[in-house]
Amino acid sequence: MKAVAVLPGNPNSVHLRDIPQPQLADQPHPHVCRIPEGRAVLVKVLQVGVDATDREINEALYGNAPPGGTHLVIGHESFGQVVEVGSKVTELKAGDYVSCTVRRPGGSLFDVIGRNDITSEETYYERGINLCHGYMTEYFVDDAEYMVKVPVQLKHLGVLSEPASVCAKAIEQAYLAQQRLQVWNPKRAFVMGSGQIGLLATMMLRLRGLEVYTLATKPGPHRKSEIAEAYGATYVSMKQTSLHDLAKKVGRPDIIFEATGNAEACFRAMEVLNLNGALVWTSITGGSHKVEIDAAKINLEWVLGNKLLVSSVNGNRHHFELGIQALSHGEMMFPGVTQRILTNPVPGLDNYQEMMRLLVEDKEALKVFVNVA
Numbered sequence: 001m002k003a004v005a006v007l008p009g010n011p012n013s014v015h016l017r018d019i020p021q022p023q024l025a026d027q028p029h030p031h032v033c034r035i036p037e038g039r040a041v042l043v044k045v046l047q048v049g050v051d052a053t054d055r056e057i058n059e060a061l062y063g064n065a066p067p068g069g070t071h072l073v074i075g076h077e078s079f080g081q082v083v084e085v086g087s088k089v090t091e092l093k094a095g096d097y098v099s100c101t102v103r104r105p106g107g108s109l110f111d112v113i114g115r116n117d118i119t120s121e122e123t124y125y126e127r128g129i130n131l132c133h134g135y136m137t138e139y140f141v142d143d144a145e146y147m148v149k150v151p152v153q154l155k156h157l158g159v160l161s162e163p164a165s166v167c168a169k170a171i172e173q174a175y176l177a178q179q180r181l182q183v184w185n186p187k188r189a190f191v192m193g194s195g196q197i198g199l200l201a202t203m204m205l206r207l208r209g210l211e212v213y214t215l216a217t218k219p220g221p222h223r224k225s226e227i228a229e230a231y232g233a234t235y236v237s238m239k240q241t242s243l244h245d246l247a248k249k250v251g252r253p254d255i256i257f258e259a260t261g262n263a264e265a266c267f268r269a270m271e272v273l274n275l276n277g278a279l280v281w282t283s284i285t286g287g288s289h290k291v292e293i294d295a296a297k298i299n300l301e302w303v304l305g306n307k308l309l310v311s312s313v314n315g316n317r318h319h320f321e322l323g324i325q326a327l328s329h330g331e332m333m334f335p336g337v338t339q340r341i342l343t344n345p346v347p348g349l350d351n352y353q354e355m356m357r358l359l360v361e362d363k364e365a366l367k368v369f370v371n372v373a
Contacts, residue, residue, distance in 0.1 A: 003137035004352045004370075005071040011060040014356050016349060017071065022141040024084050029132045031067050032104045032125045035143045038088030043098060043147075047159040048136050049077030049369040051196070052261065053129060055359040064131050075136030076102045076128035077369075079150065079158035089144045097150040099161035099324070100135065100142055102126045103314050117169070117314040126314075136349065138372060148320040157327050157338055159369050160200070164323030165315035166282060167200045167257075171208075172322060173312050174255060174278040181276055181306070186254030190215055190246070191233070192269060193259035194224040196341055196367050197282060201257045203231045203330045203338065210255070213246065223340065223366065230337040231330075247272040258282060263289040270298050275305040282312055344368040 001021045007013040022028065024040050054074050057063035065072045082096045092098065104125040105111035110118050127142075128134020150158040178184040189205045191198050194216035202214045212233035216224060225235035236246055247253070252274035258266055263285040270293070273279050301307070315323070330338050343366040346355045351370075358368045 001138040002349045003073045004075065004349055004355075005073045005136075006058050006063065007070060008057070008063045008065050008072050009060050012058060013060075014058045014074070014352055016352055019073070019137065022139055024086060024141060026141050028141055029066065029104060029125065032106070032132060033143075035141075036088070038086040039144050040086040040141055041082055041089060041092055041098075041144045041147055042084040042139060042141050043078075043080040043100070044083050044139055045078065045080045045135055045137060045372045047079045047369050047371055048075040049079075049159045049162065049367065050075065050355060050359060051077070051163070051368075052359070055356070057129065058356060063129055066131055066133060072128070073133035073136055074128050075134040075370075076126060077159060077162040078135035078140075079161060080135075080140075082147075083139070085144070092144055092147060092149065097152060097155050097158055098147045099150055099158060099320060100127070100140075101146045101148065101165075101315070101317055101320055102129065102162065103316070104132055104146075115316060117316040117319070136370065138349070146317065148317060148324060150324060151328065154324065154328055154331065157331070157342075160196070160327060160338070160341065160367075161320055161324055162315075163196050164200055164327050165320040166312070166323075167197060167204050168322035168326055169315040169319035170257065170280050170282050170310070170312035171201065171204055172319070174280050174308075174310050177308055177310055178278055180308075184276065186277075187211060188251055188253045188274075189213070189255045189257065190243075190253040190269070190272075191257045191259065192265055193261070193283075194228060194235070195259065195261075197259040198257070199224065199227050199231075199341055200326075200338075201259060202228050202233045203334065204326045205255070205257065206231045206233060207326060207329055207333060213250065213253070215243070215246070223343070223364075227337060227340050230340075231334055243268055243272055253277065256280065261285060264291045267291050267293050270302070270309075273305075273307050276307070277305075278308045278310055280310045280312060284313070341367045342369065346370045348372070
């Protein structure tokens with residue numbers, strides 16, 4: 001069967017290759033964890049989302065093949081339909097729509113208790129990213145433990161399950177951490193960035209009843225600003241209004257959700273956070289970038305202001321479930337809005353070069369995804 005893969009360590013090596021079609025009895029990553037007897041699920045891949053992670057893997061910035069191999073099948077944002085289940089699988093059946101989590105457990109205490117999303121090991125195992133093959137293929141097999149059911153009414157948004165899980169986890173982590181205050185009732189949020197993560201975070205914070213300002217560079221109106229405003233947020237161009245000016249105008253935010261991919265923005269956000277506020281970093285910024293900040297002022301304000309920095313990456317089954325719930329609630333509150341994020345469908349695995357071109361060259365491509373079947 002067809003699969004899209006890279007040769008880790010070799011820039012721009014994305015290619016189409018033929019790999020064996022999986023069977024229910026297969027062990028897809030025996031070097032990490034084995035599927036218990038009777039708990040396997042065979043899935044037909046319908047759609048796979050791609051993002052900057054896939055682009056950076058193709059640029060050989062990170063990513064490794066499974067032990068003993070030379071290629072890595074990419075794709076970590078899965079949406080598919082169950083074909084067959086093992087004898088001990090009761091929560092899923094043939095025909096169900098599913099998404100599959102990304103990270104697989106290592107050997108740390110966190111992995112043992114089901115929190116492999118926050119493993120304390122340096123080496124991590126992620127499907128389509130590091131040491132485990134991904135979902136950019138026609139079929140895959142995995143443990144039912146890592147499958148999350150997508151309601152049939154939500155199948156048109158199923159490919160957003162993984163990015164939704166990232167947002168849901170980050171926001172939940174902020175609220176959980178803020179229990180340190182005993183009482184925390186945030187009123188205002190700044191979402192920095194208007195990509196898929198920024199817009200989904202905008203939606204989820206609006207669902208929590210917050211006054212949300214979605215910040216990005218390009219002045220509106222355009223698709224991203226229209227989506228943010230359709231969620232009931234206020235879109236702000238940073239070319240027209242600075243972060244400090246916005247905070248002076250509307251008040252300091254109680255929560256800042258940073259999703260810009262820009263290292264400087266991560267630190268500038270620290271300068272405007274409200275007392276007792278939470279700043280959530282979700283960006284991964286590679287390379288080297290130096291930022292000049294008033295460290296003494298930030299240190300003073302953060303200590304005396306009881307401010308909190310939370311970083312968040314990846315998600316486990318619980319966070320996928322939260323994300324899918326948020327997508328469902330978003331459809332009820334803002335019908336048809338989230339679907340507008342799905343801007344660039346690519347027909348079939350054979351068009352992998354167009355998929356990568358959109359990721360690299362098309363700055364207006366909000367969400368690129370492959371229609372596999």
